[in-house]
Amino acid sequence: MAYALPVWLAVQEELLGNDGADFESPSCFDDFDDEALFRLFHLDKPCIAFILDAARIRMKGAALKKTSMSVDEMVMVTLNYYAHGASSSTILQRVGQVQTDCLPVINTVSGVIAGMSDQFISFPITHDSKKKVALKNKKYCGIPGVLGVLAAAHFRIRVSPYEDSFRSFVNSSGYTSVVSQLICDSDGNILSVEKCCLGSMFDQKLWESSFKGREMEEEIHGPYSVIGGKGYNLSKHVLTPVSEPANSSENRFNDAHAKIHNVMQTALGCMKSRFRCLMQLGFTLESTLDKKSNIIKACCVLHNIAKKFSVPPPPILGKFEALKPGKQLSEPEINPEAVKARRELIMAHFYKPSYRRSAQS
Known part of the structure; x- marks a missing residue:
């Protein structure tokens, strides 16, 4: 983790590969302004966009079959849970889910992001x-x-x-x-x-x-x-x-x-x-314990x-x-x-x- 930011991002881009991902592609996060993004996720827009692109690639084989949520929405629910320890009503309404239905989603996305540790830790x-x-x-x-x-x-x-x-x-x-x-x-x-x-x-x-x-x-x-x-x-x-x-x-x-x-x-x-x-x-x-470890x-x-x-x-x-x-x-x-x-x-x-x-x- 000793790289300067531009070099570090270039390294991660090479590791992630393009594979159809677009750093600037539209997402459900675009519905929120900068202030709302930080309040809901404790992260800013460029950081969330980077996380989302990295997660999209890995979520292809991990997305739940029984959920109606898109990959972007699954990441949104998970980041919101991380930030507050529970899903905000704003996010639950946005994805049309209740708290209990989000737990399997959070566990799935947590496993995917934890799997990124070999590149980011x-x-x-x-x-x-x-x-x-x-x-x-x-x-x-x-x-x-x-x-x-x-x-x-x-x-x-x-x-x-x-x-x-x-x-x-x-x-x-x-x-x-x-x-x-x-x-x-x-x-x-x-x-x-x-x-x-x-x-x-x-x-x-x-x-x-x-x-x-x-x-x-x-x-x-x-x-x-x-x-x-x-x-x-x-x-x-x-x-x-x-x-x-x-x-x-x-x-x-x-x-x-x-x-x-x-x-x-x-x-x-x-x-x-x-x-x-x-x-x-x-x-x-x-x-x-494995689920807690992934979080x-x-x-x-x-x-x-x-x-x-x-x-x-x-x-x-x-x-x-x-x-x-x-x-x-x-x-x-x-x-x-x-x-x-x-x-x-x-x-x-x-x-x-x-x-x-x-x-x-």
Whole structure:
């Protein structure tokens, strides 16, 4: 996600192919002015047109047979649901449907947009791209060799207390949620999103079982690391803060760590503000985790697209929701080599010798 907008759009156009799609073709969105578009979808017209063209191509084989809605209307209903967590009466009247009839449509379109993640959510892979991202992150916070910020993002859900799995959805903050593993860069672009697990899942276990976690720990991405919070074990490739800083160098490192770690909190806050369905994903069963995962991944795709189109998020409702502290293992693993490597990093980049004048001088 390091391209300038014109280059990025050209790359996506090549990936999508023409296949009869026309970026300027008429759509049902044309019935609304710019103000109404932003109010209903929290996106602007060029951004929606781009999303619509991308979705049209992929919806050819995914459109529901039992719906009277066109592909454009299906996308309209879904984007409106993402923006507000429920379909607006304006949209329901426009497509001639009721709320319950829209749920299968939303699930279908969410699966299609989530499938676009391989093109719109990109973790740095080449040597040059990794070097470029790491240098940008170092410029932002001062910590070298960092590819992104790692977090277990929790999304509120509803679960019947009579369900056998109810307690498994309760997270460390005491409410029911599902959790997905996200990695973002210093600009708040989502670089990786995977898994959708029960809210009680430990951050460390989520990392160890993830594709990106295995890739990093097996050094497929080289000597680089990601920034992780207190819910993770310090390792060669997950850089956590010093739990009990003993000197000013460690304090400076912790300040730098907190600075870039807060980028994830801001990114999640913006994403939940734009796509308010993420603030409450509704009733959930273990058997429906894939549907929730598609909605989360689809919103991450649209978050990146909206950032590339420089679409501002709507006003934040209250403060940014703080990242959950993370459910820590009772006996976290201590890696002496990782502790030593972090100490050497701190001494090399955050140590500032103090000079004192002698009494004689």
